[in-house]
Amino acid sequence: MVYYKELLKHKESQNWFKASVALRIAQRGLQVFIDNGLRDVQKKIFSIAKSMGCLSPDTNCTNCTTENLILCPTRGICTSLKRCKFHNTPRKCLRNCPQQLCHLVRDGIIRYHRFSGPSWKNTKAEGWHADHWEIGKCYLPPDGYKDVSSSIESDFNALINVLINCTEFETKLSIDFTSSSNLLTKIREYGRNIRHSPDQKMKDIELNNLFQKLTSLLEDSVCLQTDSEAVSAVKNLKELQNDKLVIRVEDEQQILFEGLQMRLAKYYQRVFNSSLLCSLLPNRDSNPDKLFVTPKLIERDHRKIGKHGEHLMRLSVTTYRDIFFEGSSKCSNVYLIGEPGMGKTTLTIKCCLEWSAQHLREEGTLDELTDMAGNGHISFADADIFKDIDFVFRIALKEQNMPAR
Known part of the structure; x- marks a missing residue:
């Protein structure tokens, strides 16, 4: 205990x-x-x-669905007249019961x-x-x-x-x-x-x-x-x-668990939403989404090699689920490889922000946080998967002073 x-x-x-x-x-x-x-x-x-x-x-x-009963636009719910995420199909439009x-x-x-x-x-x-x-x-x-x-x-x-x-x-x-x-x-x-x-x-x-x-x-x-x-x-x-x-043991463990989760989430929001980009953007309140461009990712399986030694190309990666899950199971290891400046670091930062937004559950803040994390992009719009991930730790190895082993 x-x-x-x-x-x-x-x-x-x-x-x-x-x-x-x-x-x-x-x-x-x-x-x-x-x-x-x-x-x-x-x-x-x-x-x-x-x-x-x-x-x-x-x-x-x-x-009747909730969408059928709510006028568009409604403040705090509808995102825009032309592309409302709440009323996004004909079946979700306002109608009479x-x-x-x-x-x-x-x-x-x-x-x-x-x-x-x-x-x-x-x-x-x-x-x-x-x-x-x-x-x-x-x-x-x-x-x-x-x-x-x-x-x-x-x-x-x-x-x-x-x-x-x-x-x-x-x-x-x-x-x-x-x-x-x-x-x-x-x-x-x-x-x-x-x-x-x-x-x-x-x-x-x-x-x-x-x-x-x-x-x-x-x-x-x-x-x-x-x-x-x-x-x-x-x-x-x-x-x-x-x-x-x-x-109760379960209460003790859960409180300590949630405490660590909350501190890490707030740390990511504080550090990655502004200070990292101060040298790049004149507005110190800017956040990574202002620079984020949805990356073009392709999944390759190192275990499958073609006739001429090349890796066989699989589906394009357009969601977080594609990155972190294989079917219904979480991936044990994922390696993101690319040339310098292609957005690898920014993508890892974005993952941290998406995770923190999902775990900072508070009145009137979740939409704002997910917008800051970039949830408005057509690709990688499934940020809710981070609710099922207990922790996301980002460790920048190049900043470590320990000798490589």
């Missing part, structure tokens, strides 16, 4: 780790409460929609959103009737949660945003939602600071404030005070604060 205090010697580093555990405890304490609230939202939205449309209670629709239901459900989702801005990219409209979580995903942050299929799979950031964005929870919590700086928004800010801490350290006073705020939320007098999961979470928080909680 890896014990975090053996790895994190600094007291403030241990505080950061305890804060990460505290968020996980609170997350488990809120999951059932939020899931039940979203079930209520689904029932109310459909009931109101059918009543407004004078429709039979048995009316349902599974034919054949059952005259889905557009009313869409309007209901908007009404239940505190800021009238549901995260349409997260959800699949064809699942709204059968799965309350497809509606719930409209209240999550706009990026990075499309594949999350339940509250159990959601992280703390997702759940706290549901409480903030979905007005159904106004009746289930005693929090003053009219204030932009209420208990929930303060907790969300703590969560962001913990996840994105550059040195992954936290002062004692900040840790104590976090424990106090999480406990206040989980002991809310309207519903959570008597909720068994919330009560259990409060007990675990007190034990953690007093160093009496036995931390």
Whole structure:
């Protein structure tokens, strides 16, 4: 068993780790409460929609997609009028629901959103009737949660945003939602600071404030005070604060794993998006995509030799999957060979940026990061494969002082 205090010697580093555990405890304490609230939202939205449309209670629709219900262009979703990535086929264009239901459900989702801005990219409209979580995903942050299929799979950031964005929870919590700086928004800010801490350290006073705020939320007098999961979470928080909680091995390993992943991703974004190109571009905020030209790559198998000794040429390489996968299996070794100045180094940098963009999951940033990484190119547009790659390490051997072996 890896014990975090053996790895994190600094007291403030241990505080950061305890804060990460505290968020996980609170997350488990809120999951059932939020899931039940979203079930209520689904029932109310459909009931109101059918009543407004004078429709039979048995009316349902599974034919409409989210794209069919969203006007193009819609800010934050559509990329351009001529080449919109969201409405990119005739079947994804705006149209009327054949059952005259889905557009009313869409309007209901908007009404239940505190800021009238549901995260349409997260959800699949064809699942709204059968799965309350497809509606719930409209209240999550706009990026990075499309594949999350339940509250159990959601992280703390997702759940706290549901409480903030979905007005159904106004009746289930005693929090003053009219204030932009209420208990929930303060907790969300703590969560962001913990996840994105550059040195992954936290002062004692900040840790104590976090424990106090999480406990206040989980002991809310309207519903959570008597909720068994919330009560259990409060007990675990007190034990953690007093160093009496036995931390689960999987939690310990996952927090340390995600911490390293986050630091590496932020390092790539900080270093490769600007400093590397300062000498090439006058604008110091420029990023590699401004210089990136999609390379022409050809795959050759060194094991297959033609009659005259030449390597047999195979398919052109136009996607990241072509580079890193052979069928469904990841390649063990890939060698990129070419003349100087052909873009080998830039391509490796671009891979690092694509990977970091996929793993820096935060409100309103994923699209921006993937654009910076170059995801707008027709070739190599499958950057989402990097979500399934735990780490990308770029080691420039020519910069090493160690003698070659």
